[in-house]
Amino acid sequence: MRRHLISAADLTREDALLILDTADELARVSERSIKKLPTLRGRTVVNLFFEDSTRTRISFEAAAKRLSADVINFSAKGSSVSKGESLKDTALTLEAMGADAVVIRHSASGAPHRLSNWVRGSVVNAGDGTHEHPTQALLDAFTMRRRLGSLEGRCVTIVGDILHSRVARSNVLLLSTLGAKVTLVAPPTLLPVAVDSWPCEVSYDFDEVLPKTDVVMMLRVQRERMNAAYFPTEREYSRRYGLDRERLARMPQDAIVMHPGPMIRGMEIAAEVADSARSTIVEQVANGVTVRMAVLYLLLGGSEPAIGKETE
Amino acid sequence: MSEAGAGRSSGEILIKGARILGGEPQDILLKDGRIAGIGSGLAGSPGAEVVDAANLIALPGLVDLHTHLREPGREDAETVASGTAAAALGGYTVVHAMANTSPVADTAGVVEQVWRLGRQAGHCDVQPVGAVTVGLNGTHLAELGAMADSAAGVRVFSDDGRCVSDAVLMRRALEYVKAFDGVVAQHAQEPRLTEGAQLNEGRMSAELGLAGWPAVAEEAIIARDCLLAAHVGSRLHVCHVSTAGSVEIVRWAKSKGWQVTCEVTPHHLILTDELAASYDPIYKVNPPLRTADDVRALREALADGTIDAVATDHAPHPVEDKETEWAAAAMGMIGLETALSVVQHAMVDTGLLDWAGVADRMAYRPAVIGRLDGHSESPGQPLRVGAPASLTLYDPSVSRPVDPGEMASKSRNTPYAGMVLPGRVVATFLRGRPTVLDGKLTGPVSGAETGESSK
Numbered sequence: 001m002r003r004h005l006i007s008a009a010d011l012t013r014e015d016a017l018l019i020l021d022t023a024d025e026l027a028r029v030s031e032r033s034i035k036k037l038p039t040l041r042g043r044t045v046v047n048l049f050f051e052d053s054t055r056t057r058i059s060f061e062a063a064a065k066r067l068s069a070d071v072i073n074f075s076a077k078g079s080s081v082s083k084g085e086s087l088k089d090t091a092l093t094l095e096a097m098g099a100d101a102v103v104i105r106h107s108a109s110g111a112p113h114r115l116s117n118w119v120r121g122s123v124v125n126a127g128d129g130t131h132e133h134p135t136q137a138l139l140d141a142f143t144m145r146r147r148l149g150s151l152e153g154r155c156v157t158i159v160g161d162i163l164h165s166r167v168a169r170s171n172v173l174l175l176s177t178l179g180a181k182v183t184l185v186a187p188p189t190l191l192p193v194a195v196d197s198w199p200c201e202v203s204y205d206f207d208e209v210l211p212k213t214d215v216v217m218m219l220r221v222q223r224e225r226m227n228a229a230y231f232p233t234e235r236e237y238s239r240r241y242g243l244d245r246e247r248l249a250r251m252p253q254d255a256i257v258m259h260p261g262p263m264i265r266g267m268e269i270a271a272e273v274a275d276s277a278r279s280t281i282v283e284q285v286a287n288g289v290t291v292r293m294a295v296l297y298l299l300l301g302g303s304e305p306a307i308g309k310e311t312e
Numbered sequence: 313m314s315e316a317g318a319g320r321s322s323g324e325i326l327i328k329g330a331r332i333l334g335g336e337p338q339d340i341l342l343k344d345g346r347i348a349g350i351g352s353g354l355a356g357s358p359g360a361e362v363v364d365a366a367n368l369i370a371l372p373g374l375v376d377l378h379t380h381l382r383e384p385g386r387e388d389a390e391t392v393a394s395g396t397a398a399a400a401l402g403g404y405t406v407v408h409a410m411a412n413t414s415p416v417a418d419t420a421g422v423v424e425q426v427w428r429l430g431r432q433a434g435h436c437d438v439q440p441v442g443a444v445t446v447g448l449n450g451t452h453l454a455e456l457g458a459m460a461d462s463a464a465g466v467r468v469f470s471d472d473g474r475c476v477s478d479a480v481l482m483r484r485a486l487e488y489v490k491a492f493d494g495v496v497a498q499h500a501q502e503p504r505l506t507e508g509a510q511l512n513e514g515r516m517s518a519e520l521g522l523a524g525w526p527a528v529a530e531e532a533i534i535a536r537d538c539l540l541a542a543h544v545g546s547r548l549h550v551c552h553v554s555t556a557g558s559v560e561i562v563r564w565a566k567s568k569g570w571q572v573t574c575e576v577t578p579h580h581l582i583l584t585d586e587l588a589a590s591y592d593p594i595y596k597v598n599p600p601l602r603t604a605d606d607v608r609a610l611r612e613a614l615a616d617g618t619i620d621a622v623a624t625d626h627a628p629h630p631v632e633d634k635e636t637e638w639a640a641a642a643m644g645m646i647g648l649e650t651a652l653s654v655v656q657h658a659m660v661d662t663g664l665l666d667w668a669g670v671a672d673r674m675a676y677r678p679a680v681i682g683r684l685d686g687h688s689e690s691p692g693q694p695l696r697v698g699a700p701a702s703l704t705l706y707d708p709s710v711s712r713p714v715d716p717g718e719m720a721s722k723s724r725n726t727p728y729a730g731m732v733l734p735g736r737v738v739a740t741f742l743r744g745r746p747t748v749l750d751g752k753l754t755g756p757v758s759g760a761e762t763g764e765s766s767k
């Protein structure tokens with residue numbers, strides 16, 4: 001594996017499977033209700049969040065702590081960063097603290113890439129602008145595998161604002177690496193112009209792809225997009241691209257429904273669908289911690305096995 | 313190699329064995345600011361300084377239509393003195409200083425100030441560009457006539473950095489400058505199509521999650537402006553064309569006989585948007601780097617003359633404005649000191665253009681577009697007896713890795729650091745006076761030409 005996890009494209013098929021298998025083992029351990037592993041004792045993980053995301057930060061924090069790492073939360077709000085300190089200066093500060101890994105969330109695409117030039121530790125991208133969110137894709141793949149087994153040949157349909165979605169980018173890359181067939185569904189305005197160069201299919205017609213869908217992933221569609229003429233009204237959007245009970249019924253029996261959150265119920269997903277047994281939305285949150293543990297463990301190259309010596 | 317820098321007593325310089333436009337070796341005698349003789353075995357008067365130009369190519373002093381000197385306002389990035397020093401080292405004898413300074417060059421006072429600073433620095437002529445609209449705000453015409461009539465004699469007007477997007481205002485500007493044979497140089501960028509734009513819209517912007525800057529935003533403005541220029545019978549110059557489509561539109565406009573000219577930057581001739589994969593904002597520029605297909609079309613258009621000129625769009629920025637996240641970084645790259653090398657690499661070494669073609673695109677045609685050709689003292693004229701002795705001696709046979717640390721520009725934002733580029737400017741002469749010898753500035757020539765004679 002590479003030293004950093006910035007893009008899902010950084011992962012070979014072997015890397016991705018190793019992370020998922022490691023996460024499986026870790027999940028088994030935590031099912032035996034052992035809270036902490038000593039694996040990363042003495043290592044420092046910095047959570048560097050330039051953008052508010054309590055969910056993701058808590059997930060990484062829990063993952064690092066369950067591996068016994070020291071965690072420093074560095075939130076940009078109210079710190080020197082919001083007073084105009086540059087990313088580079090922040091990076092130099094982290095270097096001085098001796099961070100072994102920096103988990104960064106940033107509103108600018110490419111910020112983790114830049115950071116990786118300035119720090120010695122591993123950089124983990126926890127979401128950068130409209131670029132990528134690789135650990136979200138890993139936890140999505142992990143969730144799919146637990147429900148469906150292997151992803152090889154499985155049809156995954158991702159619906160919504162693909163253009164502005166870092167989750168979609170990472171999922172397309174990772175899922176195609178893992179052998180799944182990905183179809184993106186969106187109004188043409190919410191697809192990048194060069195989407196035909198991506199390793200996936202594209203459709204403007206949700207209903208057409210439903211019958212052959214094993215996994216449907218609904219992305220949040222921000223209401224502000226409406227004002228920029230990406231689509232005319234909320235009502236029209238949800239009529240054409242929302243997942244309601246009728247559409248759910250047209251999918252295969254064992255098909256599952258995913259959402260990376262935060263959801264807008266009634267817009268891209270009907271409340272009853274989000275809460276149905278076929279929805280994995282709650283599992284996704286729990287799986288997030290497990291997968292992030294696997295990522296941190298493998299990146300920080302703990303010389304000891306991830307599982308083994310256990311603390312009480 | 314030469315003693316010309318040390319004692320300039322006689323003022324006479326004999327250049328021995330230079331290959332004019334790549335032709336057979338000849339001697340060139342410079343006297344009283346003019347070319348006094350061209351031929352083999354020329355002898356100057358006894359005090360003449362001799363410059364050995366064996367294996368060097370002699371080109372007319374280069375003319376840049378598009379330079380950001382940053383003074384007044386951003387002297388931390390560049391000054392007229394440092395920018396013109398960089399220009400001389402790049403073989404330039406005239407630079408057109410863009411108007412987006414602080415204050416904006418939208419009055420006779422500011423353009424005269426910039427013009428005077430250029431004369432004081434003495435490294436090359438500074439020909440100020442006047443803003444089209446007050447404060448570059450795109451709403452009211454600046455006093456174009458006053459700038460034209462000023463000591464600076466402005467003929468090129470541009471809101472560069474911003475597009476004159478209002479069609480009525482653009483039409484009026486095109487019409488108005490006809491009164492003094494001016495030209496509007498348009499930065500073609502439809503603003504609504506490029507809100508927040510970061511990178512050429514295409515495969516790379518999609519992959520990198522950077523907001524797209526679509527080719528059509530450039531092409532739509534160029535098409536509109538060509539039609540407007542034709543309608544009112546005016547001259548239009550298009551700054552930094554960057555797409556294959558732009559070239560096609562200009563080619564079509566020229567085929568109609570319309571007075572449309574355009575320029576291309578050196579960087580758009582060799583760099584592509586693939587470089588943005590590093591997210592290093594050193595590659596962030598406006599218009600953005602495009603695709604390999606665009607690069608090919610631009611080279612062909614420069615070769616066939618559809619593109620009239622190479623213009624650097626030299627855009628200095630301090631380190632802190634580039635050492636950031638991509639979206640937060642300033643747009644632009646420096647280019648004066650590497651332009652000729654890039655053109656050799658992209659155009660000459662590929663067989664697309666000979667040295668006569670280089671002279672045409674980097675000196676004659678830019679001088680004509682800027683209407684410098686009407687002034688008998690102005691550089692950018694063909695090297696013939698009687699012409700002003702403004703020329704560049706260039707060694708195309710050497711290669712070197714580009715070292716930003718060696719540059720005279722105050723800024724270091726070159727995209728070519730470490731890249732091996734061919735050629736080296738050995739000497740530059742401005743009206744018979746060496747500004748560069750042995751590849752080095754002859755020194756700060758403070759007060760070189762402080763005469764206030766208006767042209």
Ligand SMILES: [Zn+2]
Pocket residue numbers: 472473474499551552598599
């Ligand atoms: Zn411009």
